[in-house]
Amino acid sequence: xxxxxxxxxxxxxxxxxxxxxxxxxxSQTVLDVVTYIQRSLDPTLSxxxxxxxxxxxxxxxxxxxxxxxxxxxxxxKVATGGLLELAPLANLxxxxxLVADMTPFFDKWARARxxxxxxxxxxxxxxxxxxxxxxxxxxxxxxECIGCGVCYSSCDVVAWNPDYLGPAALNRAWTLxxxxxxADGRARLAAVAGDAGCHACHTHMNCTERCPKGLAxxxxxxxxxxxxxxAALRGELAVTE
Amino acid sequence: xxxxxxxxNHPAYWAFIMHRISGVGLAAFLPVHFWALGQAxxxxxxxxxxxxxxEQPLVKLSEIVLVLLLSAHMAGxxxxxxxxxxxxxxxxxxxxxAAAGVSIAAALGFALNLFx
Amino acid sequence: xxxxxxxxxxxxxxxxTAQRASAAVLAACVLVHLLTMIYAVQGGLTAAExxxxxxxxxxxxxxxxxxxxxxxxxxxxxxxxxLSETFQWRGRALExxxxxxxxxxxxxxxxxxxxxxx
Numbered sequence: 001x002x003x004x005x006x007x008x009x010x011x012x013x014x015x016x017x018x019x020x021x022x023x024x025x026x027s028q029t030v031l032d033v034v035t036y037i038q039r040s041l042d043p044t045l046s047x048x049x050x051x052x053x054x055x056x057x058x059x060x061x062x063x064x065x066x067x068x069x070x071x072x073x074x075x076x077k078v079a080t081g082g083l084l085e086l087a088p089l090a091n092l093x094x095x096x097x098l099v100a101d102m103t104p105f106f107d108k109w110a111r112a113r114x115x116x117x118x119x120x121x122x123x124x125x126x127x128x129x130x131x132x133x134x135x136x137x138x139x140x141x142x143x144e145c146i147g148c149g150v151c152y153s154s155c156d157v158v159a160w161n162p163d164y165l166g167p168a169a170l171n172r173a174w175t176l177x178x179x180x181x182x183a184d185g186r187a188r189l190a191a192v193a194g195d196a197g198c199h200a201c202h203t204h205m206n207c208t209e210r211c212p213k214g215l216a217x218x219x220x221x222x223x224x225x226x227x228x229x230x231a232a233l234r235g236e237l238a239v240t241e
Numbered sequence: 242x243x244x245x246x247x248x249x250n251h252p253a254y255w256a257f258i259m260h261r262i263s264g265v266g267l268a269a270f271l272p273v274h275f276w277a278l279g280q281a282x283x284x285x286x287x288x289x290x291x292x293x294x295x296e297q298p299l300v301k302l303s304e305i306v307l308v309l310l311l312s313a314h315m316a317g318x319x320x321x322x323x324x325x326x327x328x329x330x331x332x333x334x335x336x337x338x339a340a341a342g343v344s345i346a347a348a349l350g351f352a353l354n355l356f357x
Numbered sequence: 358x359x360x361x362x363x364x365x366x367x368x369x370x371x372x373x374t375a376q377r378a379s380a381a382v383l384a385a386c387v388l389v390h391l392l393t394m395i396y397a398v399q400g401g402l403t404a405a406e407x408x409x410x411x412x413x414x415x416x417x418x419x420x421x422x423x424x425x426x427x428x429x430x431x432x433x434x435x436x437x438x439x440l441s442e443t444f445q446w447r448g449r450a451l452e453x454x455x456x457x458x459x460x461x462x463x464x465x466x467x468x469x470x471x472x473x474x475x
Contacts, residue, residue, distance in 0.1 A: 013242070065247025090244040100242075154248055160442040194369035195441070203324050205253035205333070222325045225373070232370035265439060268432045271462060278469035281408065288404035296401070308394065315387040318380050325377065350395045 004079060006033060008045065009087040012094050017085070024082075030070035031059050033084060034098065047098040054212070057146035060153070061098050062087040067150040069212040089153035105149050105168070112169035113191045116176060117184040127181045139178040142171045142220045144213045151207035151217050163196035167207035167217035170198050174220035177227065189224075189231050190238060198224035252337055260317045263310040270307060305352045312347035316340035363448060372434050379431040386424040411473040418474045425466030433459035 002024040007017040020037050031049055038045040049059040054072040061070050064078050064085050075084065092100040120127065129136050151167035152158055158166050165173075173192045176182050192198050198221045207217040231237045277295075280287040294300070320340040324333060364372070397406070411417045437455040440446050 009242075062242075062244060062248075065245055067244070067248065088242060090242045090248070092242075094242055154244065156249070157442075159243060160445075190366065194366040195364075197366075199370060199373040200438075202257055203253070203321055204249075204257045205251075206249065209251050209253065210248075218324070225325055228370055229374045229377075232367050233374065235367075237367045237370060261439065264432075264435050268436055268458075271428065271432065272465055275462075275465035275469040279465070279472045281404070281472040282468075282475075285404045285408060288407070292402050292404060308391070311387060312391055315384055315391075319384050322377065322380060322384070347391050347395070351391070351398065354395050355398045 002082070004028075004033065004075060004084060005082060006037065006084045006086065008034075008037065008098065009094075010045075010097055012096055015094075015097075017087075024075070028075045030061070030063055030068070030073045030075060030078065030084065030086070033075060034061075034070065034086065045098070046096045055146060057148035060089055060148040060150050060212075062090055062153070067153040067210055069148055069150065072212065089149050091153045091155065091158045092149065100149070100153075102149060105152050105166070106147075108165045108169040109147075109172055111191060112165045112173045112197075113184055113188040114169055114172040114176065115184075116179065116182055118181050119183045120181070129180055133180075135178040135180055138223065139175045142175045142215055142217070145171055145175075145215060146213060148212065150210050150212055154206040154210040156204055156206060157200050157202060161196065161200055164200050165192060165197055167201075167221065170201075170224055171215065171217040171220040174223050177224070186231075186236070186238070189228050189236075192224050193228040193232065193237055198228060201225070252334065256317055256320070256337055256340070259313050260321070263314040263317070266310050267307075267314060270310075301355060305348060305355065308351040309344060309348035313340075313344035316343040316347075364452060372437070375430055376434040379427040379434075382423065382427040383431055386420070386427060389420065390424070408473060413474070418470060421470040421473075422467065425463065425470055429459050429463035429466060432462060 004022045004024045006020045006022050008020060009015055010018045020041055022033050022036050022041075025032070031052065034045070034047050035049075038047065047059070047061070049071060050056040051058075052071045054069060057069070059070045060067060062068075062085075063070065063073060064083070067089055068078070070086075078084070086098060088094045088098050088100040092102065092105060095101050131137075131140075145168060147168060149168065151171075155164075155167055157164045170192055173188050177185055177188060194200075201218070201221045203218055203222075205218045208215070208219070211217065228237060277291050278288075280291050295304070317340050320336045323336060397410075411421075433455045436458060437451065440451060440454070
């Protein structure tokens with residue numbers, strides 16, 4: 001049985017990497033490695049996970065320099081030299097060890113008006129949305145986001161401009177904008193426009209490159225850029241509360 | 242915590258680096274370019290004097306670099322316009338290759354004509 | 358503009374739109390410019406050769422005037438983003454600086470167009 005050399009971030013914003021040796025197993029995921037360390041070597045190690053099958057979006061970390069979902073990242077894929085370096089997600093405050101504070105990330109979803117606002121009540125019939133419509137297709141393209149924060153942590157514009165809403169919140173706004181049942185479109189356009197919104201995006205495509213679900217937030221953001229620019233030209237980009 | 246180069250090592254990010262360097266470079270060069278052409282206000286001889294000065298090898302070399310910056314900024318910018326304004330999915334990497342090809346071809350064309 | 362000197366969101370979006378619109382114009386202008394350059398540098402550049410092409414030519418003057426106008430819009434907006442991202446610079450002083458850059462580029466540029474036209 002071979003050994004995997006692991007370096008893990010310990011501490012908060014200030015801290016250092018601590019080395020561990022972990023038995024290398026077949027089909028081992030990065031999350032398996034972290035769990036082994038916490039259960040067998042150092043119970044004070046803090047990390048976050050829930051579903052272990054790529055649905056909940058809670059186990060994302062920086063693995064050998066790149067943000068990844070750890071539950072579905074095989075060690076064989078990333079630790080080519082037998083080395084694994086694990087750190088908390090970048091661009092977010094560090095709480096402890098591998099746990100990043102997701103508050104700014106989710107606050108920005110709220111600021112981008114990422115909440116569905118319908119008009120129907122339980123007394124109304126179902127809304128029927130045909131899968132063939134253009135809007136349904138556009139919403140579908142971005143709907144599988146699990147909110148893991150990998151894109152946000154990979155985005156340079158977030159690092160340069162702390163007010164920037166980031167790829168996930170903007171992608172969410174774009175899917176809602178294409179949801180024909182949603183009634184908050186105008187206010188949402190105003191919320192996602194400008195220097196802190198979609199227009200700050202430089203199409204680096206870090207988010208699209210790293211999204212574990214294979215989504216293209218860059219494409220969603222481009223859609224928002226066009227929609228908001230059109231609204232601004234028409235004088236319809238009013239902030240309404 | 243900030244990520245390092247490992248998070249940025251992919252073609253679209255290199256394209257951004259090139260776009261930013263060429264953009265800032267061209268913005269810095271433009272006033273010089275405009276001033277040089279403005280020499281024509283003092284007559285043909287003044288402009289010619291500047292053009293003779295610009296025939297030094299080092300200036301010629303920087304001209305080729307400038308043409309590369311210009312063509313790269315144009316081709317890269319056309320790529321960005323396509324990504325922002327056209328519906329897209331899977332062709333963004335071919336677009337990048339095309340942009341790189343166009344800019345290198347333009348700079349080569351300029352360099353060859355400059356020397357031969 | 359808001360009280361603390363930040364541009365309104367609508368103004369920010371219009372700046373972005375202006376930069377993209379000018380970019381589209383510039384893409385065409387730069388293509389012509391590149392082809393002209395590659396053609397013109399054959400056998401070396403002389404003032405006589407350049408000026409014989411541009412002097413009194415309304416077509417070239419109009420082309421270069423459009424070129425200068427587009428670049429005087431495009432470059433300052435790009436530099437505004439670069440300055441703001443690199444130095445965390447925002448607010449009234451940044452907008453004023455960027456506007457100055459645009460004016461300087463326009464003045465120098467139109468002067469150059471005039472210089473090779475007359």
